[in-house]
Amino acid sequence: MPSITSFNLEHIHLLLNHVPTIGSVVALGLLLVAYIRRDEGLKLVGLEVLFAIALLTLPAYMTGVAAFQKLRDEPGVSATAIRLHQDVALYGFTWMEFAGFIGWVALWQARRHGRAARGLVATSTGLLIVAFIVMARAANLGGDIRHPELGGAVATMDSADFLASKISNVMVNSPWAWPASETVHFLGLSLTFGVLLAINLRILGVMRRVPFAEVHRLLPWGMLGFGLNLITGMLFFVGQPRQYIDSAPFYWKIVFLMVAGANFLYLTVFRKAWADTRGAWTANGTDKAMAFVSMFAWLAILYCGRMLPFIGHAF
Amino acid sequence: MAFLNWLESLSLSVWVHEGTSIWAQPTVMTLHTMGMGVLVGASWVLDLRLLGISRGIPLSSFRWVFRAVAISLAVNVVTGVLLFMARATLWGTAFPFLIKILLVVASAATLLPIRNYVLQSDPEHREVSSRAKMLALLSIATWAAAITAGRLLAYTVAG
Numbered sequence: 001m002p003s004i005t006s007f008n009l010e011h012i013h014l015l016l017n018h019v020p021t022i023g024s025v026v027a028l029g030l031l032l033v034a035y036i037r038r039d040e041g042l043k044l045v046g047l048e049v050l051f052a053i054a055l056l057t058l059p060a061y062m063t064g065v066a067a068f069q070k071l072r073d074e075p076g077v078s079a080t081a082i083r084l085h086q087d088v089a090l091y092g093f094t095w096m097e098f099a100g101f102i103g104w105v106a107l108w109q110a111r112r113h114g115r116a117a118r119g120l121v122a123t124s125t126g127l128l129i130v131a132f133i134v135m136a137r138a139a140n141l142g143g144d145i146r147h148p149e150l151g152g153a154v155a156t157m158d159s160a161d162f163l164a165s166k167i168s169n170v171m172v173n174s175p176w177a178w179p180a181s182e183t184v185h186f187l188g189l190s191l192t193f194g195v196l197l198a199i200n201l202r203i204l205g206v207m208r209r210v211p212f213a214e215v216h217r218l219l220p221w222g223m224l225g226f227g228l229n230l231i232t233g234m235l236f237f238v239g240q241p242r243q244y245i246d247s248a249p250f251y252w253k254i255v256f257l258m259v260a261g262a263n264f265l266y267l268t269v270f271r272k273a274w275a276d277t278r279g280a281w282t283a284n285g286t287d288k289a290m291a292f293v294s295m296f297a298w299l300a301i302l303y304c305g306r307m308l309p310f311i312g313h314a315f
Numbered sequence: 316m317a318f319l320n321w322l323e324s325l326s327l328s329v330w331v332h333e334g335t336s337i338w339a340q341p342t343v344m345t346l347h348t349m350g351m352g353v354l355v356g357a358s359w360v361l362d363l364r365l366l367g368i369s370r371g372i373p374l375s376s377f378r379w380v381f382r383a384v385a386i387s388l389a390v391n392v393v394t395g396v397l398l399f400m401a402r403a404t405l406w407g408t409a410f411p412f413l414i415k416i417l418l419v420v421a422s423a424a425t426l427l428p429i430r431n432y433v434l435q436s437d438p439e440h441r442e443v444s445s446r447a448k449m450l451a452l453l454s455i456a457t458w459a460a461a462i463t464a465g466r467l468l469a470y471t472v473a474g
Contacts, residue, residue: 221363310341
């Protein structure tokens, strides 16, 4: 069986790189139509699409970094052009994740209170517009890497001026940046673990008489942990990309992160549990299977992360 | 020191420390981290409830937390002892390690009065006493400090 790292990451990147740009257009289109029609339901659909796009932007960025490491020494490829593309993509990624995060909070609020606060939906839409503009520029710069004939001037920049290089410099050389980020990463994982344990146990039949909506009140705390770990995780990845891009456990970790992210969305949007305000709802087989998948995915994420130095080669 | 040397020379300790098997140190460490996630996470969820988050859940519905804590604490005591044995002379003489252990003990100790409070709570009564709130804050802080101290051991002692 071929290892997960032996996939052609360049091709996966060429496939995934369309997700942030085209996905933003779709999400923006839905939100725009929803605003014009004053359709609250459609707004939520737009936010759901936005959240899914924000998740997929993570592997889109990471496969790009992997492709860079493979391509950088090839003749006819300008490493500076790739670095510039990568740096703009990192900004785009950051905007996209903030848009997705705020969008998720709006979705959760709509679930909890019946409708999302206007300000949150508007903020999320605004962030998405910025993310789209930055991503479109990144996509344009990405095209210049292989198609200089299209007229892109190859940038002349000192490699130390790039954001990724600056982050990497701090992460590697500062005595406290890496340990502090790891500590936050562990605190964040504990918070997420605890919250999802409570919610999944409720689905599996523990705390049976408690209304699901009450347990679900905890979910933003789980998302807070997830957010902290996305930030610190990206600091590790941008800081030392070569530790991760050809590491099998790291790829599995990203795969299971996508599963866990989809589960976050599922927990926010599924309806029947929410109709229950008296604690009468009992989960069916599918809901219970989802709860098991969620807990398995989180244990797998932790396993892959902790095994990075042993099965992979980090540190 | 003689005891620590003896502990470290046991074949089990040597296996954990030097074994090339994935089941040696890598798995013991991973289980220790998983136990940490469940132990601290479950404690924090209850602490958040005591502080007023998801007030709609009756305190008496949180009994599962103590079972989750008992199981994960057992896992972490066993894996923790194994990790200690593997490098007994290192950990046994390191001051930061002592701090971590004291913080873990202090955090676990906050759970005892919290457990009494939860088990004796009236299912209809939703207000939480200010003493229980203080305990919840203390519990959140000591667990966070314990994780911090534990993570930094990799840099201060074993680095």
